[in-house]
Amino acid sequence: MDFLLNKWFLKKKQRKINDLPKYMPLQPYRSIHIDELAVPSSIVELFRTAAPTTKFTLFVPIDYLEENDYIQLEMIQHSFSLMVFIRRSNAYPPDVLEHIQQLFNLVMDSSNCIHIWGNMNNIISTLENLEFFFHDMFHPVHYINIQKQFKQWYNSTFIHGYYCEQNLKFNTIDGPLCSCSYRPLKTLNEEWTIDQAIAYTFTEYLNIDIADNISSNQICSAISTLSIVLDQQWTREQVQSYIQAHMNLRQVNIFYSLLIVYL
Numbered sequence: 592m593d594f595l596l597n598k599w600f601l602k603k604k605q606r607k608i609n610d611l612p613k614y615m616p617l618q619p620y621r622s623i624h625i626d627e628l629a630v631p632s633s634i635v636e637l638f639r640t641a642a643p644t645t646k647f648t649l650f651v652p653i654d655y656l657e658e659n660d661y662i663q664l665e666m667i668q669h670s671f672s673l674m675v676f677i678r679r680s681n682a683y684p685p686d687v688l689e690h691i692q693q694l695f696n697l698v699m700d701s702s703n704c705i706h707i708w709g710n711m712n713n714i715i716s717t718l719e720n721l722e723f724f725f726h727d728m729f730h731p732v733h734y735i736n737i738q739k740q741f742k743q744w745y746n747s748t749f750i751h752g753y754y755c756e757q758n759l760k761f762n763t764i765d766g767p768l769c770s771c772s773y774r775p776l777k778t779l780n781e782e783w784t785i786d787q788a789i790a791y792t793f794t795e796y797l798n799i800d801i802a803d804n805i806s807s808n809q810i811c812s813a814i815s816t817l818s819i820v821l822d823q824q825w826t827r828e829q830v831q832s833y834i835q836a837h838m839n840l841r842q843v844n845i846f847y848s849l850l851i852v853y854l
């Protein structure tokens with residue numbers, strides 16, 4: 592089994608990550624954009640969705656690109672999500688900024704759970720620089736760093752192969768002796784990037800180049816998808832069925848698009 596798994600991932604590694612089929616969200620979502628021209632009442636509408644929601648995903652790009660820079664905030668509902676793209680800008684009119692602050696106060700309430708990928712302090716300092724949110728130490732933000740949890744889940748789900756020398760250490764941590772092609776991290780302190788996590792788990796390509804904001808707008812959704820996998824502690828078999836289901840779906844989509852061409 593491990594030999595087959597190694598062969599499968601080795602074959603996959605020989606291809607580039609961006610050759611893989613595109614990432615497909617686990618849950619459908621509707622998008623809303625907020626920029627300097629936003630009407631305050633459109634943000635008030637969002638309060639209605641945010642108020643009963645308890646699970647959110649927040650992604651703040653580390654790189655700053657003036658023309659394509661959006662903070663991604665997902666409000667996770669039972670069967671669908673609302674994805675809010677908020678332009679990173681210091682030029683908001685005071686009334687719009689006030690509504691954005693109210694929105695973040697609702698979202699960052701300590702009764703909610705915020706999924707993030709990486710360091711919360713970096714996210715908070717960016718939000719504070721933009722005056723979107725001010726952290727109050729008496730009201731801590733309840734968050735889960737999916738990046739950290741993912742590493743633990745992946746290592747214990749996709750354990751070292753029988754012939755991997757790291758296997759002799761009788762643990763699942765990353766190490767320099769590891770020869771498993773399905774485990775790209777070879778040192779203990781290395782961290783997964785979100786596109787790597789999607790590629791190695793689901794054999795799908797997630798574009799994280801924020802210069803292309805049309806296709807990099809699914810980073811938040813990808814973090815949410817992994818949060819579900821971790822929440823439900825998916826097994827290797829569940830991951831495999833998910834990959835198979837998406838492969839079938841792609842074939843159905845190709846069939847229908849060909850049908851439209853020939854009709």
Ligand SMILES: [Zn+2]
Binds near residue numbers: 752768769
């Ligand atoms: Zn290994």
